[in-house]
Amino acid sequence: MADMLLELKDVRVRFDTIDGTVNAVNGVGLHVAAGETVAIVGESGSGKSQLMMATMGLLASNGHASGTADYRGTNLLNISKGELNTIRGRKITMIFQEPMTSLDPLFTIGAQLIEPIMHHQKIGAAEAHVRAVAMLKLVSIPEPERRMGSYPHEMSGGQRQRVMIAMALANDPDLLIADEPTTALDVTIQAEILELMASLQKRLGMGMIFITHDLNIVRRIAHRVYVMRQGEVVEEGETKALFANPKHEYTRALLASEPTGRKAPVSPNAPKILDGTDLRVNFKIGGGFLSGEPIVLRAVDRVSLTLRRGQTVGIVGESGSGKSTIARALLRLIPSEGAISFEGRSIAGLDRHQMRPLRRQLQIVLQDPFGSLSPRMTAGHIVTEGLLVHEPSISRQQRDRRAAQALEEVQLDPNLRNRYPHEFSGGQRQRIAIARAIILKPKVVVLDEPTSALDRQVQKQIVDLLRDLQTANDLSYLFISHDLAVVRAMADHIIVMKDGRMVEQGSPDEVLDNPREDYTRKLMKAAFAE
Amino acid sequence: MTDLATNAGSTVGRSLWADAWSRLKANRAAYWSAIYIVIMAVACIAGPWFTPHDFTTIYQDYTRVPPSLEAYPRPEMIDQAVKDAVKRSRVELASWEDRGDKVSIVVTSAKPIDPRMTRYIDRSSVFENAEVTETSADGLKLTISADVEREHFYFGTDTIGRDLLTRTLIAGRVSLAIGLLAGLVAVAIGVLYGATAGFVGGKTDEVMMRIVDILYSLPFIFFVIMLVVFFGRNFVLMFLAVGAVLWLDMARIVRGQALSIRRQEYVQAAEALGVSRGGILLRHVVPNLLGPVVIYMTLLVPQVIILESFLSYLGLGVQEPMSSWGVLISQGAKNIPGANWLLFFPSFFLTTTLFALNFIGDGLRDALDPKDR
Numbered sequence: 001m002a003d004m005l006l007e008l009k010d011v012r013v014r015f016d017t018i019d020g021t022v023n024a025v026n027g028v029g030l031h032v033a034a035g036e037t038v039a040i041v042g043e044s045g046s047g048k049s050q051l052m053m054a055t056m057g058l059l060a061s062n063g064h065a066s067g068t069a070d071y072r073g074t075n076l077l078n079i080s081k082g083e084l085n086t087i088r089g090r091k092i093t094m095i096f097q098e099p100m101t102s103l104d105p106l107f108t109i110g111a112q113l114i115e116p117i118m119h120h121q122k123i124g125a126a127e128a129h130v131r132a133v134a135m136l137k138l139v140s141i142p143e144p145e146r147r148m149g150s151y152p153h154e155m156s157g158g159q160r161q162r163v164m165i166a167m168a169l170a171n172d173p174d175l176l177i178a179d180e181p182t183t184a185l186d187v188t189i190q191a192e193i194l195e196l197m198a199s200l201q202k203r204l205g206m207g208m209i210f211i212t213h214d215l216n217i218v219r220r221i222a223h224r225v226y227v228m229r230q231g232e233v234v235e236e237g238e239t240k241a242l243f244a245n246p247k248h249e250y251t252r253a254l255l256a257s258e259p260t261g262r263k264a265p266v267s268p269n270a271p272k273i274l275d276g277t278d279l280r281v282n283f284k285i286g287g288g289f290l291s292g293e294p295i296v297l298r299a300v301d302r303v304s305l306t307l308r309r310g311q312t313v314g315i316v317g318e319s320g321s322g323k324s325t326i327a328r329a330l331l332r333l334i335p336s337e338g339a340i341s342f343e344g345r346s347i348a349g350l351d352r353h354q355m356r357p358l359r360r361q362l363q364i365v366l367q368d369p370f371g372s373l374s375p376r377m378t379a380g381h382i383v384t385e386g387l388l389v390h391e392p393s394i395s396r397q398q399r400d401r402r403a404a405q406a407l408e409e410v411q412l413d414p415n416l417r418n419r420y421p422h423e424f425s426g427g428q429r430q431r432i433a434i435a436r437a438i439i440l441k442p443k444v445v446v447l448d449e450p451t452s453a454l455d456r457q458v459q460k461q462i463v464d465l466l467r468d469l470q471t472a473n474d475l476s477y478l479f480i481s482h483d484l485a486v487v488r489a490m491a492d493h494i495i496v497m498k499d500g501r502m503v504e505q506g507s508p509d510e511v512l513d514n515p516r517e518d519y520t521r522k523l524m525k526a527a528f529a530e
Numbered sequence: 531m532t533d534l535a536t537n538a539g540s541t542v543g544r545s546l547w548a549d550a551w552s553r554l555k556a557n558r559a560a561y562w563s564a565i566y567i568v569i570m571a572v573a574c575i576a577g578p579w580f581t582p583h584d585f586t587t588i589y590q591d592y593t594r595v596p597p598s599l600e601a602y603p604r605p606e607m608i609d610q611a612v613k614d615a616v617k618r619s620r621v622e623l624a625s626w627e628d629r630g631d632k633v634s635i636v637v638t639s640a641k642p643i644d645p646r647m648t649r650y651i652d653r654s655s656v657f658e659n660a661e662v663t664e665t666s667a668d669g670l671k672l673t674i675s676a677d678v679e680r681e682h683f684y685f686g687t688d689t690i691g692r693d694l695l696t697r698t699l700i701a702g703r704v705s706l707a708i709g710l711l712a713g714l715v716a717v718a719i720g721v722l723y724g725a726t727a728g729f730v731g732g733k734t735d736e737v738m739m740r741i742v743d744i745l746y747s748l749p750f751i752f753f754v755i756m757l758v759v760f761f762g763r764n765f766v767l768m769f770l771a772v773g774a775v776l777w778l779d780m781a782r783i784v785r786g787q788a789l790s791i792r793r794q795e796y797v798q799a800a801e802a803l804g805v806s807r808g809g810i811l812l813r814h815v816v817p818n819l820l821g822p823v824v825i826y827m828t829l830l831v832p833q834v835i836i837l838e839s840f841l842s843y844l845g846l847g848v849q850e851p852m853s854s855w856g857v858l859i860s861q862g863a864k865n866i867p868g869a870n871w872l873l874f875f876p877s878f879f880l881t882t883t884l885f886a887l888n889f890i891g892d893g894l895r896d897a898l899d900p901k902d903r
Contacts, residue, residue: 331802356806357804359804360803363803364798366795366798366799368795372796374796374813374817374818376820386805389803389804389805389809422549433799436799
């Protein structure tokens with residue numbers, strides 16, 4: 001390569017914890033040249049983020065890095081913080097995953113942009129302002145002059161990520177490190193940001209390191225790929241060659257981890273199990289006896305949907321489209337207007353007490369495997385909590401046995417039932433959450449983005465598990481996701497939602513292959529673009 | 531199946547509490563502080579039974595003696611005591627001699643001496659078992675031998691001659707008890723009140739928190755003086771007054787926590803399971819609240835001890851002969867020029883205890899909240 005920017009040799013990162021030393025990165029070498037995009041791929045815990053954190057001197061206080069990170073003749077790993085600060089933020093910059101928390105909510109976008117420009121380029125405020133506006137224009141933010149005075153909360157997630165990119169690029173860096181910059185964004189916005197980054201990289205001729213777990217992104221953006229696993233690079237190469245001919249079995253497993261298969265549609269005469277007609281959900285914001293009139297937000301606007309026995313209805317849409325809200329309304333977890341019936345019986349008017357016996361038939365699995373399990377209860381207690389409510393007569397031993405059975409059903413070692421949630425991986429936690437739902441032998445399970453927080457490989461395992469459970473227990477699923485690949489593999493009927501309304505519905509082939517609506521087309525393009 | 535392989539092995543889980551405990555043990559300052567507090571508590575509870583003096587005993591000969599590792603009386607004090615005792619019995623002192631544990635005193639008089647005069651010598655708190663060992667033929671000269679009672683005052687004595695060591699330990703009992711009990715009262719009320727307000731939410735929450743606001747606006751001293759006026763000075767009242775004021779902070783902290791826990795996905799999941807509100811409160815909200823509560827509790831105890839000291843300093847607290855560190859410090863402060871040990875020892879005990887408690891609180895915060903470090 002013509003102009004080598006950063007060359008890592010035998011970089012090791014370890015963390016000293018109370019339980020001993022944890023080796024996060026074990027001797028990794030990689031290099032980036034100017035004008036090149038390099039992707040580091042791996043599942044969570046593979047050390048890909050810690051490697052870059054070490055390079056930037058951003059390790060947690062108990063972390064230690066060794067080896068060399070050669071940036072134009074300087075070893076970044078053993079220079080002082082002062083020297084490092086002349087390079088990072090100026091020559092090497094970084095974008096993080098979470099656009100919601102990477103910007104300081106107390107300062108305007110303009111102030112946050114101008115400050116580093118003034119600091120690194122030693123120019124006055126007026127000049128820096130001009131430069132900042134130019135940067136916002138570069139990342140295609142509309143009305144950049146006016147947006148300088150906006151606060152982060154006034155912008156959408158995608159716009160915030162654009163601002164982050166503008167900040168990273170403001171000092172003409174040689175190298176941009178992007179740590180999962182699009183993971184927290186909706187697919188359509190993800191596509192826009194990727195396009196922007198690719199075009200900026202071409203135009204500015206800088207090097208880029210892209211950390212991700214999403215192979216679609218790698219295929220779209222990277223020249224070369226490093227595949228990391230358990231702190232080591234297991235394979236590297238040109239993107240095209242690597243994708244066409246993966247050598248290491250782990251790379252092959254990663255590439256094969258796209259969920260596959262289709263679900264056979266149920267007969268149109270199958271009995272209706274859950275039916276919502278003309279559902280509306282309004283949220284009131286503010287109000288109360290000391291504040292003024294509340295603002296009414298229409299989260300779901302006249303949506304009807306029917307779930308038949310053994311069917312999986314997939315609900316897709318961006319965040320804020322009301323897809324989770326409608327599922328919660330159908331389970332009567334939030335108040336709504338409109339008719340809801342369960343097995344032909346109207347449940348819209350039932351109060352909390354009357355709903356309780358029905359709860360065991362209507363279960364939900366939530367998105368966040370870290371937040372949905374109480375951190376102070378053991379896996380066994382979490383799984384059997386529903387039994388305390390619905391079968392209060394059974395003894396402690398019986399409950400324990402049922403917990404073991406349920407964990408076995410979701411392919412977890414039942415001996416782990418005395419452990420606490422934080423001792424499990426994300427995939428294992430999601431299995432516990434699923435076990436908690438199916439232990440009650442429900443008829444309907446709402447799956448609210450059950451795979452979104454998981455790595456691709458684990459995602460596939462969970463999808464397979466959910467399918468097996470469906471056939472074994474004759475379950476009906478309401479599957480909510482923004483991930484069209486997973487929805488296509490799971491659902492036999494798809495509903496597309498936008499701004500609280502249903503814009504399209506039909507079988508997966510109809511909706512995903514021949515979308516009628518612009519919006520669906522846009523979603524499709526973003527999700528499956530090569 | 532990488533995620534299945536990672537956690538094989540032992541089946542016993544390590545709870546967050548166990549995790550926190552191991553992190554706390556790794557924190558030197560907190561660990562030694564905890565040991566210090568335990569030693570302090572044991573010393574205050576058991577100590578007064580082992581010290582050589584009762585906390586109410588008054589030694590008239592030893593008022594305001596400075597702390598010393600050596601036993602009292604000192605030689606010059608024996609001289610004074612001999613002279614005083616002999617003077618009280620209206621005879622002349624010829625000579626006296628120190629023989630280790632005993633003194634032998636020779637007295638003379640113009641008239642024959644009644645041997646019963648030894649009781650005058652016994653009356654001094656320095657001597658006991660005085661007896662006549664030798665009487666001269668004319669009865670005008672007596673040799674008396676008496677045991678010297680050796681007393682240790684490691685912390686010295688106060689203005690009326692009571693042992694400061696015993697009194698400091700007794701005072702520690704009161705201070706620690708008030709700290710712990712009033713702390714518990716505040717935590718119990720605060721957690722229940724705050725958790726209910728935060729979890730039920732809506733109008734109930736608004737009303738409950740406005741009540742807290744109103745109570746906040748009552749001046750604390752005014753409140754305590756009012757209680758004292760109506761109910762008289764009373765030890766139990768102290769707990770009530772302090773506890774009744776300090777639960778307000780607790781309630782606010784707990785309410786905030788409960789509000790955020792209510793929105794956690796595991797609470798939603800429990801609702802979807804059909805768990806009743808009480809069940810959610812007990813199984814999900816309260817256990818997850820305990821972290822901040824424990825932390826706040828360790829910071830609350832020193833606060834209570836200081837408040838009690840303050841009230842006692844003003845004369846609204848515990849009554850003589852009972853004492854608390856605050857009372858002792860207030861007495862000590864009046865005697866700084868002549869007897870600075872009266873201030874030094876109680877304040878040393880109080881401040882080191884508060885130090886240790888604050889270190890523990892800090893360590894607990896770090897241990898229970900490792901992400902924020």
